[in-house]
Amino acid sequence: MTTPADELRAAVAKLRALATAAGGESWIADHYEQGTIVHPANSMRSLFRLAADGMRAAGTPHVTAPVGDWIAAMHPGVGEKLARWLETEASTWAGDEVHYRCSAQTCTLDAALAMARAINGGQS
Structure with a gap:
């Protein structure tokens, strides 16, 4: 039981x-006009994967500011x-x-x- x-x-x-x-490690949410990127505190590398089109990235993935702040806080x-x-x-x-x-x-x-x-x- x-x-x-x-x-x-x-x-x-x-x-x-x-x-x-x-x-x-801790995460940080950086807010930009296009959206929010969340990354480790000691790196600028986004926690989100880029959508791939063949071998090239299709763009930087973003979330809304409130979602990014939540992810960074947790x-x-x-x-x-x-x-x-x-x-x-x-x-x-x-x-x-x-x-x-x-x-x-x-x-x-x-x-x-x-x-x-x-x-x-x-x-x-």
């Missing part, structure tokens, strides 16, 4: 794998911090018992589990 702690740990593993694969470093929080919550989960350490208004365990389920692609 999958426990809430198992769900949290699965989300931690997924976040860390994705953050590592994405380069593990860089791999954020994923690692989120993974750390979920890992901490998993280590404090009290099994199937009622959360005796917090009230419904202040409980972070339920919020962590909802986040883990969203990351894992399940119900939130």
